[in-house]
Amino acid sequence: MRSLFAGIALILIALSIWQLEQDRMGLTISPLDGTGTTPASLYLRDGAEAAPVVVIAHGFAGSRQLMEPFALTLAQAGYVVVSFDFEGHGRNPVPMSGDVTSIDGTTRLLMEETGRVARAALAHPRADGRLAYLGHSMASDIVIRQALSEPPGDAVVAVSMFSQAVTAMEPVNLLAISGAWETQLTQESLRVLKLTDPDAELGQTTGDPAKSTGRRAVTAPMVEHVGVLYSQTALSEARDWLDAVFGRSSAEPVPLRGGWIALLLLSTVALGWPLARSLPRSDAPCPQPGRRGFWLAALVPAIITPLALAPFELRFLPVLVADYLAVHLAVYGVLSLLFCWRLGLLRGQFPARAFWIAGAVAIFGIAVFGGVLDRYVASFVPHAGRVPVIAGLALGAVPFLLGDAILSAGGRAPLWRGLVLRLAFLGSLALAVALDFEGLFFLVIILPVIVLFFLLFGTMGGWVGRRTGLPAAGGIGLGLVLAWSIGVSFPMFQATF
Known part of the structure; x- marks a missing residue:
């Protein structure tokens, strides 16, 4: 059964990768020169003639990989496409800086970076001098403002748009795309459409x-803030809009990557089950606390941690709120482990084999699953400046997930106990945000990442714990994976005082 399951998972992984790589066929993807320190990728269809340039910009905590559905679609349509990592994001070694509350602060710096990339792209021999900008979420405001600056844009595609720079006349040729489940952003798209025609409705074109x-303003059905990037409606609308602006016609199929990426990720997670079944087996019972002890261990750290940290301003890592999160995880984890010690749960948790199993878990999560993410979803390979961030986060993430694993008996405890532990931690972060909303607002953006981590990696950790009877092995390994995941994905920021 184990071999059969592994074989099926590997076949699905190979099929997904083959399908995703087909979308790159006929394209040359290479670094773009002349962008300074900004990493940028140039997408060119082999044999295509000179064409307009499309500069693609990702949103907050995104990267070039996240915008690749648009890059591949437009490159296959013959456009000269450039996608890049903003300062503080992806492979870009330069942190974000400036005043995030001022148009003349961080926004101006990101506009300058976008303009620098656009000028480098326009200098390419395949560029015909015309230019369009496409941006998602945070970048929708950046590209709209940049289209009104130098070099100006002949068209703008704003995905999940919010911007106060839109008027009835500017920017020219604006297409606003939102996911149907982005209610407020859909209303914003309709608002800017009605600036040109008060009677216009979604799906109509004015001018x-x-x-x-x-x-034009359109909604992509049945998707939200990230799913809109993979929507066939969004991709087709963007391509057709640029074709209408530049007098071109495209017949190439739109790459449907979302389903294949989901299958690839799920198959990679599924591969962890037969791998976990190959580990040394132990049927020895894992110690579990009584009901009263469990509730105290689950709830006391969740309440005390945000209250204890509320008076302090923590700024020692160059990543937004990562310093607070590292300390929150560490305090929470230490308190949980103290309860584990008092309840007698730590005995026998750390034999020598626990550490090599933990290493195997970390390697699978970072190298195997992370490698898939980096190729097809979002940047997962850090530059040198992120290494201290990952190390700092690990000092908190490892004790936190170690305590979580021991209290849930490595997945052998009743399911409701695991759910209580996860919800208690999420509630603890929510309480921290409520106590300092302005300072810790960006923790709200991390919450979905942590939920996804619990669903995917928590499942794999349960397989390891139930097989080996060593909750500590999964806890340590997953702690390293969590630290890496947050350390490579959240924007680096150089604070100004």
Whole structure:
């Protein structure tokens, strides 16, 4: 059964990778020169003639990989496509800086970076001098403002748009795309459409894109803030809009990557089950606390940690709120482990084999699953500046997940106990945000990442714990994976005082 399951998982992984790589066929993807320290990728269709440039910018905590559905779609349509990592994101070694509350602060710096990339792209021999910008979420405001600056844009595609820079006349040829489940952003798209025609509705076009007077707002069905990037509607609308602006016609199929990426990720997670079954087996019972002891161990750290840290301003890591999160995880983990010690749960948890099993878990999560993420979803390979961030986060993440694993008996405890532990931690972070909303607002963005981590990696940790009877092995390994995941994905920021 184990071999059969592993074989099926490997076949699905190979099929998904083959399908995803087909979308790159006929394209040359290479670094773009002339962008300074900004990492940028140039997408060119082999044999295509000179064409307009499309500069693609990702949103907050994103990277070039996240925007690749648009890059591949437009490159296959013959456009000269450039996608890049903003300062503080992905492979970019330069941290974000400036005042995030001022248009003349961080926004201006990101606009300058976008303009620098656009000028480098326009200098390419395949560029015909025309230019469009496409941006998602945070970048929607950046590209709209940059289109009104130098070099100006002949068209703008704003995905999940919010921007106060839109007027009835500017920017020219604006297409606003939102996911159907992004209610507020859909209303914002409709608002900017009605600036040109108060009677216009979603799905209608006002003006004429061929005469630089076009504007359109559409919704992609059944998707949210990230899913919109993989939506066939969003990809087709973006390509068709640019074709209308530049007088082009495209017949190439739109790459449907979302389903294949989901299958690839799920198959990679599934491969962890037969791998876990190959570990040394132990049927010895894992110690579990009584009901009263469990509730105290689950709830006391969740309440005390945010209250104890509320008076302190923590700034020692160059990543937004990562310093607070590292300390929160560490305090929470230490308190949990103290309860584990008092309840007698630590005895026998750390034989020598626990550490090599922990290493295997970390390698699978970072190298195997992380390698898939880096290729097809989002940046997962750190530059040198992120190494201290990962190390700092590990000092908190390892004790936190070690305590979590021991209290849940490595997945052998009743399911409701695991759910209580996860919900208690999420509630603890929510309480921290409530106590300092302005300072810790960006923790809200981390919460979905942590939920996804619990669902995927928590499942794999349970397989390891139930097989080996060593909760500590899974806890240590997953702690390293969590530290890496947050350390490579959240933006680096150089604070100004």
